[in-house]
Every structure is written in structure tokens, then in C-alpha cells.
Amino acid sequence: MPGTAELPVCDIDVFSPAALEDPEELHRVLRGAGPVVYLSRYDVRALARHEEVHAALADWQHFESGSGVGLANFRHEEPWRPPSVLLEADPPRHDAPRRVLRDILAPSALRVLRAAWQRAAEELVEQVLTSGTGEFDAFTELACAFPLKVFPDAVGLGPYGRENLLPYGNVAFNSFGPVNDLVRADAHRVAELSAWVNAQCAREALTDDGFGARIWAAADRGDLTRAQAPLVVRSLLTAGVDTTVHGLAACLYAFATHPEQWQRLRERPELARVAFDEAVRWQSPVQTFFRTATTDVTIAGALVPEGTKILMFLGAANRDPDRWDDPDRFDLTRDPSGHVGFGMGIHQCVGQHVARLEAETLLTALAARVEHIELTATPGRHLNNTLRSWASLPVRVHRTR
Amino acid sequence: MVVTLEISAKEAVAEGVVALTLVHPAGARLPDWTPGSHIEVVLPDRTVRHYSLCGSRWDAYTYRVAVLREPYGRGGSALVHDTLRPGDRVGVGGPRNHFPLVPSETYLFIAGGIGITPLLPMVQQAELLGAEWQLLYGGRTRASMAFLEELTAAYGERVHIAPQDEVGLLDLGSWLGAPRLDTKVYCCGPAPLLTAVEAACAHWPAYTLRTERFTAAEQAAPVRDVPFEVELRRTGRVVTVTPDVSVLDAVRSVGVDVLSSCEQGTCGTCLTPVLEGSPDHRDSILADHERVANTCMFPCVSRSLDDRLVLDL
Ligand code: HEM
Ligand code: FES
Numbered sequence: 105m106p107g108t109a110e111l112p113v114c115d116i117d118v119f120s121p122a123a124l125e126d127p128e129e130l131h132r133v134l135r136g137a138g139p140v141v142y143l144s145r146y147d148v149r150a151l152a153r154h155e156e157v158h159a160a161l162a163d164w165q166h167f168e169s170g171s172g173v174g175l176a177n178f179r180h181e182e183p184w185r186p187p188s189v190l191l192e193a194d195p196p197r198h199d200a201p202r203r204v205l206r207d208i209l210a211p212s213a214l215r216v217l218r219a220a221w222q223r224a225a226e227e228l229v230e231q232v233l234t235s236g237t238g239e240f241d242a243f244t245e246l247a248c249a250f251p252l253k254v255f256p257d258a259v260g261l262g263p264y265g266r267e268n269l270l271p272y273g274n275v276a277f278n279s280f281g282p283v284n285d286l287v288r289a290d291a292h293r294v295a296e297l298s299a300w301v302n303a304q305c306a307r308e309a310l311t312d313d314g315f316g317a318r319i320w321a322a323a324d325r326g327d328l329t330r331a332q333a334p335l336v337v338r339s340l341l342t343a344g345v346d347t348t349v350h351g352l353a354a355c356l357y358a359f360a361t362h363p364e365q366w367q368r369l370r371e372r373p374e375l376a377r378v379a380f381d382e383a384v385r386w387q388s389p390v391q392t393f394f395r396t397a398t399t400d401v402t403i404a405g406a407l408v409p410e411g412t413k414i415l416m417f418l419g420a421a422n423r424d425p426d427r428w429d430d431p432d433r434f435d436l437t438r439d440p441s442g443h444v445g446f447g448m449g450i451h452q453c454v455g456q457h458v459a460r461l462e463a464e465t466l467l468t469a470l471a472a473r474v475e476h477i478e479l480t481a482t483p484g485r486h487l488n489n490t491l492r493s494w495a496s497l498p499v500r501v502h503r504t505r
Numbered sequence: 506m507v508v509t510l511e512i513s514a515k516e517a518v519a520e521g522v523v524a525l526t527l528v529h530p531a532g533a534r535l536p537d538w539t540p541g542s543h544i545e546v547v548l549p550d551r552t553v554r555h556y557s558l559c560g561s562r563w564d565a566y567t568y569r570v571a572v573l574r575e576p577y578g579r580g581g582s583a584l585v586h587d588t589l590r591p592g593d594r595v596g597v598g599g600p601r602n603h604f605p606l607v608p609s610e611t612y613l614f615i616a617g618g619i620g621i622t623p624l625l626p627m628v629q630q631a632e633l634l635g636a637e638w639q640l641l642y643g644g645r646t647r648a649s650m651a652f653l654e655e656l657t658a659a660y661g662e663r664v665h666i667a668p669q670d671e672v673g674l675l676d677l678g679s680w681l682g683a684p685r686l687d688t689k690v691y692c693c694g695p696a697p698l699l700t701a702v703e704a705a706c707a708h709w710p711a712y713t714l715r716t717e718r719f720t721a722a723e724q725a726a727p728v729r730d731v732p733f734e735v736e737l738r739r740t741g742r743v744v745t746v747t748p749d750v751s752v753l754d755a756v757r758s759v760g761v762d763v764l765s766s767c768e769q770g771t772c773g774t775c776l777t778p779v780l781e782g783s784p785d786h787r788d789s790i791l792a793d794h795e796r797v798a799n800t801c802m803f804p805c806v807s808r809s810l811d812d813r814l815v816l817d818l
């Protein structure tokens with residue numbers, strides 16, 4: 105590769121099971137090596153410090169998404185599905201879908217959902233607390249159950265096949281990495297899962313009052329094309345389920361392992377929003393995304409040649425000691441503002457207010473009913489090339505009297 | 506972040522039209538925008554005027570606006586022409602976009618006079634997208650029409666120049682006579698032109714015509730340049746916000762956390778309920794009706810029009 109001679113080189117497989125299982129050590133190595141590190145396994149440059157990751161995320165002019173935000177370079181490689189009109193698009197094509205979705209998912213547009221989601225959270229928590237011994241898997245019973253209860257309804261999905269959502273997201277988020285065992289393991293399901301998801305994006309498959317219907321209404325007004333509308337719905341189904349499931353799991357894990365922080369939340373339930381963002385900073389459910397240089401770009405003196413990929417470690421940036429005091433601590437007194445767990449700039453998570461509302465309603469319902477949460481066994485990780493994921497979170501909870 | 510930008514250049518671009526180039530005083534990136542966006546500029550008399558962005562968003566470090574000297578001495582434009590100079594600083598809100606370019610195979614852009622400004626980035630975009638497009642550009646005289654050379658040099662025959670003193674009023678009948686399903690019509694200019702285009706498009710399908718009116722919109726109270734107080738009702742604290750700090754930073758300085766992210770008024774994270782008072786909204790997010798409701802604000806950029814603002818914090 106031209107221009108790599110002077111760069112620090114790292115030959116670790118950053119998508120290996122070991123690195124995905126325990127990314128913190130890798131992150132330390134990458135941050136310490138320099139502002140730009142050459143990953144020899146994948147022939148890409150990587151950024152792991154907050155300053156450089158933040159700057160690269162914001163700079164869509166020099167770092168495009170249209171050649172794919174995974175390792176595959178769409179300039180030379182065929183995407184596994186028609187590219188996203190949001191995540192994998194650049195201005196000007198990105199503008200119209202982004203504007204439509206921004207308005208549909210704006211905080212003011214979500215206000216109507218709050219009361220229903222509060223009720224749903226209270227019912228779910230009551231049911232979990234009364235149906236057993238107080239010991240359960242918080243990953244399946246809460247982190248999966250809650251988003252899968254409220255989000256597909258809000259989109260307007262039909263009742264059948266919702267069990268395909270998490271496996272589809274798993275495939276999609278694996279696809280941003282290399283073709284490794286994680287990708288191969290699900291290869292046989294891709295066609296079937298994609299077919300189901302694509303079928304749900306059609307207008308006829310959606311209720312007439314959800315996010316999906318509003319996307320189609322935007323197409324009726326000409327704000328989107330009819331070809332874009334199903335792809336925008338697909339973005340919700342791809343990006344909106346697994347992310348919140350593992351984000352909520354991260355939050356519950358944080359509280360189960362930091363009982364004093366749970367007490368703080370119980371005393372001041374209005375901290376729920378900050379708590380969720382602090383958990384997103386601390387665990388970074390979305391660990392990485394790639395960009396492609398639109399021209400020769402220099403970052404901190406290092407050349408990124410035109411057309412090559414850079415890999416941004418959001419998770420490493422979110423624990424950069426140059427940006428955060430005591431970064432490995434989950435701490436509700438910290439102000440997590442400025443973390444890049446939702447990205448930054450024109451592609452910054454358009455669903456972040458949805459994720460926050462889910463977290464706020466669930467945490468508030470729990471804080472009112474649960475005195476104490478603790479782990480009963482080591483939680484299980486699920487490996488994914490992009491998502492910091494969970495398989496189980498066995499807990500015991502003590503109900504308030 | 507207190508949104509104050511510096512004028513880095515000022516040049517005459519046509520008879521009675523000056524273009525201003527604005528940069529961040531510290532050389533920072535400016536908030537992203539899309540064609541059709543305007544910014545709100547706080548003039549030295551503390552009134553606010555809206556100007557369409559007419560530069561290139563591929564340059565993240567400058568904004569460009571063009572300002573016509575209004576004939577009947579409406580305060581703002583004379584101040585821009587006669588008073589503002591390179592090196593001066595102005596308060597800026599937005600960018601906001603009420604005139605977005607929607608996808609289409611074909612566009613017809615119709616500009617009247619200074620109404621060319623929002624259309625300039627749109628034609629650039631239509632070209633990039635490989636769309637079919639034409640620009641019909643009318644004005645009083647050739648000399649009064651901004652960006653003529655730039656447009657004809659870049660786009661040649663797609664641009665149809667129609668100075669009124671040479672060819673009379675725009676021939677809307679022949680341009681808009683037969684409705685075309687694949688075409689979106691974008692029009693910006695003086696009220697009579699918009700009214701005429703609306704009438705000519707009356708038999709076109711719904712949503713094909715998109716317009717932006719340049720009106721002397723009723724002016725809100727002048728923006729304040731003196732400190733104000735923010736009461737945090739739940740916390741029971743009051744903090745004074747001086748002109749050089751944001752409400753967000755002032756609130757944080759007394760130990761109250763507000764979650765933020767972009768600190769540019771674009772992401773929506775710092776949304777804060779307003780209990781009393783009138784915010785001076787500077788964000789890119791709220792629609793006009795949400796702004797006047799005064800029930801919420803984005804303290805990373807927005808301020809207060811009154812002596813006191815009460816927040817639900
Ligand atoms: C904890 C939960 C979530 C996390 C950590 C997260 C993270 C992210 C990140 C890092 C990006 C930026 C991608 C880039 O820069 O290339 C992003 C974009 C996006 N997110 Fe989320 N997300 C979450 C929840 C959601 C939800 C609930 C939705 C849908 C309602 C959603 C929809 C999207 C979409 C459509 C994009 C693409 C936006 C664009 O490219 O303009 N996300 N998300
Ligand atoms: S922090 Fe993004 S709008 Fe205020």
C-alpha cells in the first residue's frame with residue numbers, strides 16, 4: 105500500500121472472535137499506537153481516538169458512505185443487497201430520505217407514543233416480576249422483549265414473522281465486517297430473511313398509522329420516490345431493532361454490575377436519559393463503521409489515499425482517556441454528551457430519539473419497582489462483526505416493598 | 506457554542522446585490538445544510554433577516570448569501586450594504602430548510618431577481634444527480650441579475666435569461682402550459698411572480714409546484730445583546746446568561762446536566778421544555794408553528810428574547 109511505511113501497523117484481526125468478545129484491550133492498543141493505524145490484515149487504516157473519529161464522522165465531504173460503510177468497497181464489490189438510501193448514500197441522494205425520516209422520528213413526532221410505551225413498559229415489568237422467582241434472563245425478558253413489543257407496532261408491521269427481525273439485523277450488521285465464520289454461519293438464511301423483510305416494506309403490508317405509512321405518505325407527496333419508500337422502511341427494520349435490544353442490554357448489564365448507580369437512578373429517575381447515553385458510551389452497541397476517502401486526505405499527518413477505506417472505532421473513541429475522565433467507569437454523574445455511539449454529522453442516528461424513548465420508559469418502569477439488580481451468572485456475549493451483542497443476562501431482582 | 510460568524514468577504518455581484526461570505530471566527534466547520542436552506546442573520550440593529558444559502562456545501566467552512574438592496578429602504582438590506590464590512594461579526598441561526606429539493610427526473614426552476622439565490626445550489630444539485638432541468642431566470646435588467654455569467658458559463662443552454670427590459674415579463678404560459686407528470690417546478694422570487702406561477706400551475710398535479718416567498722415577514726422582537734436570566738424551576742436555581750455563553754453552558758456551569766450531542770442545533774438531543782418566556786430560536790429543527798408555541802427549545806444554540814426564561818430543568 106502506498107503511504108503506509110510511516111504508519112504504525114497493527115496485525116491483529118480486529119474481527120476475530122477474541123477481539124469481538126473483549127474489544128477493550130484492542131481499543132487500548134489502537135489508541136496508543138497513533139491517531140491513524142494501518143491494519144495489515146485488512147489493508148485499511150483505522151481511527152480509534154475520539155478527536156479523529158469525531159472529525160471523520162462529521163466530514164462527509166472527504167469520507168463518503170456511498171461506497172459502503174463496511175469493509176466491502178462498493179466501487180469494486182457487489183453489495184449483498186440494494187444499498188441503503190440513508191446509511192450507504194451521500195449527498196445529494198441522502199438528503200430526501202434523511203429529511204423524511206428525520207421528521208417522522210423527531211422528538212415532537214414521538215410524543216404521541218410516550219404514554220403507550222410507558223404503559224407497555226409497566227405491564228412488561230409487572231409481568232416479569234410477578235411471574236417467577238425474581239430470577240430471569242434480563243436479555244430475553246426485558247432487552248429483547250420490550251423493543252420487540254413496541255417498535256414493530258410503531259413501524260406498523262403485521263403480526264406474523266416478527267421473529268425474523270433480530271436474525272435479519274444480525275446478518276445485516278455482520279455484513280459490514282469481513283466474510284468470516286460469523287457471516288458464513290447465516291449465509292443459508294440470507295435469502296429467506298431478506299425476502300421476509302422486503303415483503304414487510306410494501307405499503308400493503310403496513311398498518312395505516314405507523315412510521316411505515318408515514319414514509320409511504322411522503323412518497324405520495326413526492327418528497328421521496330416510490331422506489332425509495334420501501335428502502336426507507338427497510339432502514340427502520342434493519343437499524344432499529346438489534347441496536348436498541350443490545351443498547352438496553354448494555355444498560356441493564358451496567359446497572360447489574362454497578363449497584364450504587366442503580367440507587368442513584370432510583371433516587372432520581374429523571375436520570376434515565378443520561379443513564380442510557382452513558383451506557384451507549386460505555387458499551388457502544390454499534391462498535392465500528394467504515395468510510396471511503398473521496399480524495400487523498402491527510403489525518404494527523406497520515407495519508408489516506410483516495411478510494412481506500414478507513415475503519416472508525418466508535419467504541420474506542422467513547423473510552424478515549426484524552427476525552428473522558430476515568431473512561432472505563434459507568435457513572436451517572438458523568439456528562440456523556442459528545443459520545444459518538446450514535447455517530448455524528450449527517451448520518452448521525454436518525455432513530456436516536458426512538459432509542460432514548462424506549463430506554464427512558466423501560467428504565468423508569470424498572471426503577472419504580474426494583475430495589476436491586478444483580479447478576480446470578482456470567483452474562484453471555486453473542487458475537488457480531490459490528491454490534492456489541494449479548495446472548496444472556498441472568499439476573500436476580502429484588503422488588504420494592 | 507454561541508453562533509456568531511465573521512464576514513470574511515463582501516463583494517458586489519450585480520447592481521444593488523452584494524454577496525457576503527461568512528466563516529466561523531475560530532475556523533470551525535459550519536453546520537451542514539441542503540439546497541433551499543436559509544440562515545437567519547442578526548443585523549447590527551438586532552433585527553433578524555433570512556437569507557438563502559447560495560454557496561457550495563462541499564465547502565464546510567463558509568456560508569455565502571447574496572443580499573439585494575430593497576428599494577423602499579427596508580432597514581435590513583441597507584444595513585448590509587452600507588454598514589457591514591469584512592471582519593464584522595453577526596449572530597446566525599439555522600440553517601433551516603422550508604424549500605427542500607425533492608427527487609425528480611426533471612426540474613423546471615423559475616427565478617425572479619434575487620430569488621435566484623436558493624435555486625443556485627439546486628441547479629448544481631440537479632446537475633450532479635443527472636436530472637433533466639431548465640432554469641428560467643427573469644429580472645429587471647441584465648445588470649441587476651446576480652450570477653448570470655457563472656450560470657451561463659457552467660450550464661449553457663439549460664439557463665434561459667429573460668431581462669424584463671429586453672424581452673418583457675417571463676412567458677409562463679409557454680413554459681407551464683402543458684402539465685408534465687415527471688417534472689417538479691421550483692419557483693422563488695417576488696410575490697407577483699409567485700402568484701402568476703401558482704396560477705399557471707393550477708392545473709398541474711398536486712405537489713409538483715414548490716415555492717419560497719421572499720416577503721417582509723412580520724418581524725419578531727429584536728434579538729437581545731444583553732444578559733438574561735434562566736430559571737431552572739425543578740432545580741430551583743437561576744443563572745445569568747451573558748452574550749458570550751450558550752444557555753447550555755450556563756446551565757451546566759451551575760451543575761445541571763443537559764444531554765447534548767451536536768451542539769449545533771441539528772440533532773435534537775438537548776431538547777428542553779420551556780415553562781415561561783420566549784426563546785430566541787436558532788436551531789435547524791423546529792417548524793415555524795413549533796417555534797411560536799414556545800414550549801421547548803434547544804439550549805445549545807437558542808437564547809432568550811425576554812429578561813427571563815423558565816426551563817423545566
Ligand atoms: C442504541 C440504539 C442505537 C444505536 C447505538 C445506533 C447507532 C447508530 C449509528 C452509530 C449510526 C451512524 C451510522 C454512520 O455514521 O454510518 C446510526 C445511523 C442510523 N440509525 Fe441508529 N442506532 C440506534 C437505534 C436506532 C433506531 C431505534 C433506529 C430507527 C428507529 C435507527 C435508525 C438508524 C438509521 C436509519 C441510520 C442511518 C442514518 C443516516 O445514514 O442518515 N437507529 N445509528
Ligand atoms: S445538542 Fe444537538 S440540538 Fe442541541
